[in-house]
Amino acid sequence: MGEPVSAHAFGGLPRESWNSGILSCLGRNDEFCSSDVEVCLLGTVAPCVLYGSNVERLAAGQGTFANSCLPYTGLYMLGNYLFGWNCLAPWFSHPTRTAIRRRYNLEGNFEAFTRQCGCCGSLVEDEERREHLEAVCDLATHYLCHPCALCQEGRELRRRVPHPGFNNGRSVFVMMPPMEQTMGRGM
Template sequence: MGDDHPSKYVKLSKDQALPAEDIKPGELNQPIDVPQLRVRKCCECGQALPESFEPPADEPWTTGICGCAEDTESCWTGLFCPCVLFGRNIEKLKEDTPWTTPCVCHAIFVEGGMALAVATAAFNGIDPNTSFLICEGLLFSWWMCGIYTGLVRQSLQKKYHLKNSPCDPCMVHCCMHWCALCQEHREMKGRLSDDAAVPMTMVNPPPVQEMGAGRDHQHSTPSASNDGNHTTLEMQAL
């Protein structure tokens, strides 16, 4: 069998063989530059963006930092229970986070620090050493709260492409904490409100008619001679 069908492969000699290339360690693992893949990507999801894409411009806040009276409910909640209002804001901003967790954190650093300062002043009196410790503890807790709540405000601005109002988010919460909480609540309430009424029109279909062989045919004859195919629809606006 081997003599009838000779092999088509030709064995090369050492002189005819191609010289082996020296491959350095790691040379085959180098990345390859593909011009078609050099596109802009979204910083949030990593998807490729078209060449004509332009990021949306920053929008102003719908309400001002001092417009707390525009929403009475959030104004009173932020004044007497700021921890609850802060928890509701985070729950609307991050759906996977319950409002109780940020509420407890806010209550420990802010309301807890104030309550501790009042209790220390009431039971031990106010002296230079005690006043220094109270102020130091309050400043530290307020600084921590300003950073934490400022990061939340920054996430809100990034999500809705809002401008800094009126300055850096952390500085806003350090200087005007309660006003900032109310403003953030009003902003999300206006953008995520489910109470907006959408005008709709309800169309009631005509009643079901049954066709008979004798009497129904006689009743249907006069109506057909009036206007032909005429259907009455009842429309009711909501």
């Protein structure tokens, strides 16, 4: 898990850092290394599958993979067809980043920038205004670094949430007792 970020002049609870940086393609080379390689490959070759997997882990509901993967694929293909690059799917997928950041109390890009440079403190004193600025930064992150943003989100979710289709990595067997049996003479 990420190291806690110290509380600052903005008030509120201290926020955690993301488990890996946005450009950390292969994660932290820890026990999730094979998962991180998979995330990197999916983000490069099939971002629609990675996005669908991220939403499925976040929502943990039936049908969320298809309901998010298919519209993403359509926007991805339409953007590539009309404009020559994936410029439409980031508009669709950036709310997932905001949801991950809020659920796990992760530091946003604007907050990190403000902490690093020491400026803009007056802009984010109000919690509602800060959250609005963070949502804009989430959109900018997806728009400017889309595959990397999807991969960072995928790495974060894989470290925090087991895949809903695998029952936390454990197999479940249901044993049924045998039906009532009798022993008879005439066989």
